[in-house]
Amino acid sequence: MHTQLxxxxxxxxxxxxxxxxxxxxxxxxxxxxxxxxxAQAILGAYATPDNVARINTQLGLDxxxxxxxxxxxxxxxxxxxxxxxxxxxxxxxxxxxRFGATLILAGTALVLCSIFGLLxxxxxxxxxxxxxxxxxxxxxxxxxxMPAFWLGLLLIMFFAVDLRWxxxxxxxxxxxxxxLLDLLRHLILPASTLAFIATGVIARLTRASxxxxxxxxxxxxxxxxxxxxxxxxxxxxxxxxxxSVVPVIGIQAGFVLxxxxxxxxxxxxxxxxSMLVNAISQRDLxxxxxxxxxxxxxxxxxxxxxDVVQFILDPRVTA
Amino acid sequence: MSRFMNIxxxxxxxxxxGHRHSRTSPLQLLLRNRLAAAGLxxxxxxxxxxxxxPWLPLHHPNQTALGNRLLPPGSDGHLLGTxxxxxxxxxxxxxxxxxxxxxxxxxxxxAATVGSILGILAGYFGRHVDNILxxxxxxxxxxxxILLALxxxxxxxxxxxxxxxxxxxVNIPFFARNVRGxxxxxxxxxxxxxxxxxxxxxARILLTEILPNVLPVIVITMSTTVGWMILETAGxxxxxxxxxxxxxxxxxxLGEGRRLISTAPHxxxxxxxxxxxxxxSINLLGDGVxxxxxxxxxxxxxxxxxxxxxxxxxxxxxxxGEPKGLLEVDNLRTEFHLxxxxxxxxxxxxFHIEPGECLGIIGESGSGKSVTAMSLLGLVASPPGxxxxxxxxxxxxxxxxxxxxxLRGYRGGELAYIFQxxxxxxxPLFTVGDQLVEALRAHRxxxxxxxxxxxxxxxxxxRMPNAARRAKSYPHQLSGGMRQRVSIAMALANDPQLIIAxxxxxxxxxxxxxxxxxxxxxxxxxxxxxxxxxxxxxGVVKQICHRVAVMYAGEIVEIGPVEEILARPAHPYTRRLxxxxxxxxxxxxxxxxxxxxxxxxSNLPVGCKFADRCDQVTDQCRAAPIELDTLNERHQARCIFxxxxxx
Ligand code: SF4
Numbered sequence: 001m002h003t004q005l006x007x008x009x010x011x012x013x014x015x016x017x018x019x020x021x022x023x024x025x026x027x028x029x030x031x032x033x034x035x036x037x038x039a040q041a042i043l044g045a046y047a048t049p050d051n052v053a054r055i056n057t058q059l060g061l062d063x064x065x066x067x068x069x070x071x072x073x074x075x076x077x078x079x080x081x082x083x084x085x086x087x088x089x090x091x092x093x094x095x096x097x098r099f100g101a102t103l104i105l106a107g108t109a110l111v112l113c114s115i116f117g118l119l120x121x122x123x124x125x126x127x128x129x130x131x132x133x134x135x136x137x138x139x140x141x142x143x144x145x146m147p148a149f150w151l152g153l154l155l156i157m158f159f160a161v162d163l164r165w166x167x168x169x170x171x172x173x174x175x176x177x178x179x180l181l182d183l184l185r186h187l188i189l190p191a192s193t194l195a196f197i198a199t200g201v202i203a204r205l206t207r208a209s210x211x212x213x214x215x216x217x218x219x220x221x222x223x224x225x226x227x228x229x230x231x232x233x234x235x236x237x238x239x240x241x242x243x244s245v246v247p248v249i250g251i252q253a254g255f256v257l258x259x260x261x262x263x264x265x266x267x268x269x270x271x272x273x274s275m276l277v278n279a280i281s282q283r284d285l286x287x288x289x290x291x292x293x294x295x296x297x298x299x300x301x302x303x304x305x306x307d308v309v310q311f312i313l314d315p316r317v318t319a
Numbered sequence: 320m321s322r323f324m325n326i327x328x329x330x331x332x333x334x335x336x337g338h339r340h341s342r343t344s345p346l347q348l349l350l351r352n353r354l355a356a357a358g359l360x361x362x363x364x365x366x367x368x369x370x371x372x373p374w375l376p377l378h379h380p381n382q383t384a385l386g387n388r389l390l391p392p393g394s395d396g397h398l399l400g401t402x403x404x405x406x407x408x409x410x411x412x413x414x415x416x417x418x419x420x421x422x423x424x425x426x427x428x429x430a431a432t433v434g435s436i437l438g439i440l441a442g443y444f445g446r447h448v449d450n451i452l453x454x455x456x457x458x459x460x461x462x463x464x465i466l467l468a469l470x471x472x473x474x475x476x477x478x479x480x481x482x483x484x485x486x487x488x489v490n491i492p493f494f495a496r497n498v499r500g501x502x503x504x505x506x507x508x509x510x511x512x513x514x515x516x517x518x519x520x521x522a523r524i525l526l527t528e529i530l531p532n533v534l535p536v537i538v539i540t541m542s543t544t545v546g547w548m549i550l551e552t553a554g555x556x557x558x559x560x561x562x563x564x565x566x567x568x569x570x571x572x573l574g575e576g577r578r579l580i581s582t583a584p585h586x587x588x589x590x591x592x593x594x595x596x597x598x599x600s601i602n603l604l605g606d607g608v609x610x611x612x613x614x615x616x617x618x619x620x621x622x623x624x625x626x627x628x629x630x631x632x633x634x635x636x637x638x639x640g641e642p643k644g645l646l647e648v649d650n651l652r653t654e655f656h657l658x659x660x661x662x663x664x665x666x667x668x669x670f671h672i673e674p675g676e677c678l679g680i681i682g683e684s685g686s687g688k689s690v691t692a693m694s695l696l697g698l699v700a701s702p703p704g705x706x707x708x709x710x711x712x713x714x715x716x717x718x719x720x721x722x723x724x725x726l727r728g729y730r731g732g733e734l735a736y737i738f739q740x741x742x743x744x745x746x747p748l749f750t751v752g753d754q755l756v757e758a759l760r761a762h763r764x765x766x767x768x769x770x771x772x773x774x775x776x777x778x779x780x781x782r783m784p785n786a787a788r789r790a791k792s793y794p795h796q797l798s799g800g801m802r803q804r805v806s807i808a809m810a811l812a813n814d815p816q817l818i819i820a821x822x823x824x825x826x827x828x829x830x831x832x833x834x835x836x837x838x839x840x841x842x843x844x845x846x847x848x849x850x851x852x853x854x855x856x857x858g859v860v861k862q863i864c865h866r867v868a869v870m871y872a873g874e875i876v877e878i879g880p881v882e883e884i885l886a887r888p889a890h891p892y893t894r895r896l897x898x899x900x901x902x903x904x905x906x907x908x909x910x911x912x913x914x915x916x917x918x919x920x921s922n923l924p925v926g927c928k929f930a931d932r933c934d935q936v937t938d939q940c941r942a943a944p945i946e947l948d949t950l951n952e953r954h955q956a957r958c959i960f961x962x963x964x965x966x
Contacts, residue, residue, distance in 0.1 A: 022458035030470050128623050141354075141606075145599035147550055149557045150573060150591030153580055157588070161581045214623040217743040220698055224738075225758045225809065226731035229626040229723075239748050258465030262554055266577070276466075277558050280473040288473040292466050299463050314748060315793040 008311050012304050023296045024076070028069050031289055044283045046085040058082075076293070082286035086279070091290040095272065099294060101171055102271030105264065106256045108187055109194035110302075113256070114249050117199040118238075121206020121245075126233050128211065136203060143200030148259050152193040152266035159189060169268035190267040194259050198252045205248050209241040216240070243314050250306025254299045355607020361600035369417045378407035380414040381565050389583040402572075402586045403579060411572060412593055418568035419594070422483050422561075423549030427541055429487035430548070434494025435537050439529060441495065442502025443521070453499065456492045464489040468551065472560045479552075479568065482561035486551050494540050501536045505529055542608050546601035553594050569594045624700035627726065628653075628693075633708045635720030642712035644671035645849050646695075646734075646817055651709035653687075653694045656702065662921045664690045666873035667709065672817065677843060677850040679864035679881070681857060681896060687873035688853050692819050694719075696730050732762045735810035737820040741802035745794040751778075751805045752790030758812045777808040781838060800831035804838070811842060817849045824859070836863055857897050861885060866953075869893045872918050872928040875947070879954030889948075889956035891933050927958070935960060 034041045039055045056062055059082075060071035075082070081091035120140065124133045160168035167186050213219065214237050222236045223229075264273035272291050279287040311317050378397075384405035392400040392408075399408040441452040459467065471485035505511065505528075514524045555561040556570030557577075564571070569590045576587030634652075653665035665687045672678045682688045693699045695711050695718060711718040713734070718726065738744040746754060755774035759765055765773065771790070778786035781804040794802055803823060810818055820839065824832040840863045843850045852864055860867050860881060868878040869892065877890040888894045918928050926941035927933070933940070940959060947955045950962065 019458075019461050022454075023461055026458055026462070026467075027470065030467075030474055033471075033474050035475070125623060141602060142599065145546065145550075145595060145602045147553060147557075147573075147591060147594050147598070149554060149577075150588075150595060153573075153577055153587050153591065157580055157584050161584075211623050215700070217738065217740070218746040219624075220693075220700075221736075221738060221744045221806075222746065222757075223626060224696065224698055224730055224736040226727045226729070226761045227757065228727065228761075232626070236746055240746070243748070254463035255465075258463035261465055261469065262557070265558060276469055276473075277560070280469065280560060281477065283473075283476070285473060288470060292470045295466055296462050300461065316747060316795050 005308075005311065008317075009308060012307055016300055016304060019300055020297060023293065023300070024073055025069070027289060027293055027296070028072055031285065032065060032068075034285070041283065042285045043085055051085070081290035081293075084279070084284050084287040086282045086284040086287070091287050094275065094287060095290050095294050098270060098272050098275050098291075099298075101269060102257070102260055102264070102273060102295070103298070104183075105187065105190055105194065105269055105271055106253070106260050106298075108191040109198065109256045109260075110249070110253055112191060112195035113198035113202055113252060116195070117202025117249075118206050118242075118245065120199065120203035121241075122210060122233065122238060124203065124207040125210030125214065125237075133207075137207075140200040140203045143196050144204075146197060147262075148193055148197055149262040149266050151196060152190065152263055155189045155193055156266070171270055190263045190269055193266070194256055194263045197259065198256055201252060201255070202245065202249060206241060206245050209244045210237055213237045213240040239313065243310065246306050246310045246313065250303040253302030253306070257295050257299055257302075352607045352610060354603050355610070358600040358603025358607065361596060362604060365416065365597055365600065366420070368413060369420050372413040372417055375413065377410040377413065380406060380410040380567070382406060389579070389586070391583075392585050392589075399589055400583075400585050402576065403583070408586065408589055411567060412569070412589060415567050415569045415572050415590060416593060416597070418479070418562065418566070419549055419553055419570065419597070422479060422552045422568060423545060426483045426487040426490070426548045426552060427545045429483070430490035430544070431494050431537055431541050433487070434491040435498045435533065437491065438495040438498030438500075439502050439525060439533065442499040443506055443525060443529060445503070445506070449499070452495070456495050459489070460492045462489075465551065465554070468555065469560070472555060477560040477563060479556070479562040479566060482552050482555040485555070486548050490544055490548060493544055494537065497536050497540050498533050501533050502529060505532055539609070542601075542605040546598045546605065549601070550594065550598050569597075622702045624702070627697040627723065628699040628701040629705045630697070630719050631705065631707045634706045634710070635717065636710070637717050637720060638710055638712045638715060642671070642715060644673045644676075645713070647671040647710070647712040648691070648695070649710040649712065651691060651694055651711065652707045653690050653699060654705055654707055656705060660921045663923060664704075664873055665694060666923070668868070668870065668873075668875045670868050670875065670878060672849045672851055674816070674849055675843075675847050676866065677840070677852060677864045679860035679867035680851065680853045680870060681855060681860055681867055682870035683855060686870040688870045689821050690873075691870070692736075692821050692851065692853050695819065696734060696736070697726060698736070728762070731758055731810075731815075732813045733816045735813070735815035735818050737803075737806050737810045737818065737823045739822040740826045741799065741806045742794060742826075745802060745805060747794055750791050750793055751797070751802075755790070755805070755809050755812060758809045762813045774808075774812075777812055778805070780811070781805075781808045781842075783808070798831075799827050800835065803827060803831075803835055807835070807839065807842070811846070811848075814846060815848055817851065818843065819851045819853075821853045822855070823852075825854075839863070857885075869896065872923060874928065874957065875955075876929065876958070877956040878947075879950075879956075883954055889950060889954070889961040890929075890958045891935055892929050893956075929958075 031038070038059075038061055039052045040047050042055060043051050058075075060068045063071070079092055081095070083089070084091050084094060087094060120136045124136045127133045156168045159166045166189055168189075171186050172182050210233075214233075218240075219232060219236060222232045227236075260269075260271060261273035261276060263269065264271045265277050268274065272295055276288060276291045278284075279291065384401070387397070387401050387405035388403055390397050390401040390405075392398065394400055397407050397409065399412065402408055402411070437452055437456070441449040467489045468482075468485040471488060472481055475481040475484065511524060511528060514528055519527075552561055553568060553570030553573070556568050557574040559571070559574055562568045562571040567575075572590040573587050573594070576583075576590065579586050648671065649669050650667045651665055651669075652663070652667055655662040655664055668687075668691055670678070680688045680691065690699055690704075694704075694706055697706075697719070699706070706719055709719065713729070716725075718729065721729075745751065749757075752771060752774050755777060756767060756770040759770045759773055759777075760767070763770075775786050775790050778790055783789050783801060783804050789797065789801065794805070797805065803826075806823070810820075818839075823839070824835050827835060836859060839850065839852075842848070850863075852859070854860060864881050866879060867881050867884055868875050869884075869890065870876065871892050877884065877888065877893045884893060885897060888897055918924060918931065924930060924941065926943055927936070927945045930936045930940050937959075945957050945959060947957050948959075948961045949955050
């Protein structure tokens with residue numbers, strides 16, 4: 001099993017290469033769409049003739065597109081994402097500083113939405129058309145129609161402004177000493193906001209696949225064995241349903257990472273998302289590019305994790 | 320986030336879309352769904368308001384009045400209050416809704432057009448075109464899509480139009496994928512080839528043959544993405560990357576208001592509520608549309624079967640006298656309620672099984688033999704199944720009326736099942752050893768370790784080669800014969816009194832069939848257990864059964880000792896069944912087709928149910944129900960000529 005697992009992980013890692021390659025091409029092409037002189041656009045207000053010349057040689061902007069791409073990719077592979085002229089720092093430094101915060105937020109949200117989504121889905125399916133099912137279905141519907149930025153504001157209004165239970169923004173209090181507890185207090189509202197919407201999707205899918213699985217012959221076998229219905233649902237049906245839910249949790253990682261842009265802005269969370277929004281308004285294109293690349297890569301890794309979980313769950317998937 | 324639903328089965332949906340003969344039209348189904356209807360009403364109301372906004376007696380949305388800043392909702396002349404510049408929020412909301420709606424719908428149209436063109440081209444031309452286009456689409460989908468939209472806005476610069484393009488672009492893949500899927504299927508149909516042969520050009524075929532057929536899929540995809548697109552364009556505006564002042568959509572109003580959240584919350588919450596209402600109504604409607612178009616939901620087939628078949632009170636009465644034999648079935652009636660129709664699958668069979676006896680139950684598929692067997696322990700899927708009447712008496716109790724825990728105690732304990740196809744009846748994600756352990760531990764207090772050893776011993780008992788190692792295998796790693804040995808081991812795990820085997824050899828090839836039969840027979844003798852063997856094959860019955868009951872249309876038409884029935888079958892149907900067996904000893908001969916079809920169990924005839932296929936039918940046969948005629952104390956048949964033939 002273990003050698004198989006490693007072989008599978010190895011294979012998936014290899015398969016990641018073309019995906020990452022594709023991502024880089026798309027990001028590069030989008031940047032190539034810049035209307036007008038790219039050096040001008042990248043530098044914006046900092047477009048001194050000196051800087052323009054430097055950018056042009058550094059990015060090979062005077063060369064044909066494919067050559068530009070190769071120069072660009074080589075630089076990135078060497079960890080050189082260029083410079084943020086607005087902040088006058090290396091893009092990589094800014095990103096590494098911010099990436100942790102986004103990972104904490106998105107990771108927590110992903111864990112929360114998986115737990116609640118799966119639970120809600122199971123309860124819904126095992127009491128199909130009952131009161132609990134109807135309530136969950138309705139809440140799920142609210143969840144998937146709710147703008148994350150609005151939900152965030154409502155939560156701030158209620159829990160931070162009115163009740164004063166939780167902080168409205170930031171990651172640590174300025175005077176809080178910055179311990180884990182302080183982080184958690186700050187994390188609750190943004191992580192719940194981000195999780196709420198993804199929870200709906202997971203709950204829906206879990207319900208549907210549980211209902212599908214519960215009609216399978218092997219569920220009848222489990223009942224014919226004399227197993228308690230609880231065991232039939234939570235062990236037999238749930239494991240089988242997970243097989244189709246896990247990849248969707250992987251896809252939800254993309255939604256959560258993207259939604260982090262809104263949530264980080266609303267809660268002033270110092271992550272990549274809020275950085276991106278600022279960078280876009282400042283037309284700090286190289287910083288945008290670096291941020292987009294890194295989050296996209298994180299998404300690919302989350303999907304890889306989902307695949308690995310899938311492999312562990314389902315013996316029919318072969319390495 | 321309806322975007323993650325699977326639309327891969329869109330083609331049947333599409334076909335269904337154009338299907339107007341069904342008893343309830345999709346529109347009726349849609350309106351019957353209260354939530355969807357509510358969504359539709361809200362959506363129509365919002366759209367009408369947005370359309371007539373210019374003619375409503377409203378303040379000018381951009382007219383500032385610093386004296387009237389931040390008036391709360393309900394203020395004089397400002398129903399929803401004013402914002403930080405004293406502008407009337409009601410007017411701004413309505414104008415903003417117009418903008419948000421038109422941007423969302425435009426983005427949807429752009430995405431639908433471009434995506435569908437790409438999808439149609441990829442699906443129609445296939446090969447390289449398909450490869451290149453779809454690889455590109457896959458790459459785009461490898462992005463968290465909001466991020467991709469951000470990157471595009473970053474390059475094009477903030478602005479409402481650019482936001483619209485960005486959102487449209489990231490949605491193209493959903494249209495391309497769905498449309499491509501349907502086009503591929505259409506491409507492989509004859510009518511496209513016929514059109515090509517008749518000299519039509521590709522362009523004409525695409526426009527006249529393909530496009531009309533993919534249109535429903537495009538519409539479905541639009542209904543599931545438009546809400547999201549409105550949400551996301553509002554989101555970009557909220558971030559300050561979409562609508563720029565003085566232009567305002569709902570998102571930018573929310574963005575402007577968010578700084579006032581502690582002093583004047585209504586400035587931000589009202590536009591947010593509007594977005595929410597809009598998106599929610601679209602999603603409700605979209606869900607309703609999908610449900611109405613999904614034929615699987617229509618039949619109620621997606622309802623989950625309960626732990627136990629629904630049983631009417633009439634079937635739950637406890638027995639009064641001493642039951643016959645080990646297990647006695649009396650006047651069992653099981654129905655399926657589907658689509659407003661009642662299918663009478665089991666129509667009152669009465670029989671018993673002696674200890675140590677092997678009783679065969681034989682009939683064609685649809686004769687009710689499996690449903691009879693599964694009714695005994697409440698394993699008929701319910702809904703749609705329901706046991707209306709009858710008794711299944713075991714140890715002076717009616718199993719149909721016992722409590723759940725008692726029933727669970729019998730299931731897999733004293734009364735065990737073996738099902739037909741071991742690939743689908745064994746759980747694919749647990750090792751066979753684990754599944755056996757579970758069966759053992761459900762009825763006996765064993766540690767996992769002890770149960771595992773017992774499981775291996777049970778596997779050896781069914782002659783599983785290399786049992787200790789095989790126990791660690793998953794069902795898909797075993798051959799069909801080995802899987803069925805596992806099922807048998809599992810059924811025998813707790814030394815049952817009665818084994819109910821439902822066509823346990825049908826899915827296997829001939830030589831394996833013979834082995835499994837021998838095994839079952841040997842185990843039955845060793846353990847002194849009774850066996851109820853369900854089959855469609857008289858050869859099998861001849862080989863292992865003592866008595867046999869022949870079922871037709873949910874009734875027993877003949878029952879008696881195997882040798883006697885083989886020698887003197889009293890019912891024409893039995894004769895036909897026997898006639899289908901090769902005269903040589905059991906060779907796994909398949910049941911040859913008997914001419915005609917069994918009657919519809921939703922519409923059974925009054926008289927003999929076999930009449931339509933019987934070559935001896937007379938008027939008398941159709942006049943009234945035929946009773947079982949007792950030929951001797953062990954042999955009965957349901958035919959008016961039974962005595963003459965068997966005499
Ligand atoms: S009752 Fe009549 S129709 Fe029915 S089997 Fe006998 S002969 Fe045929």
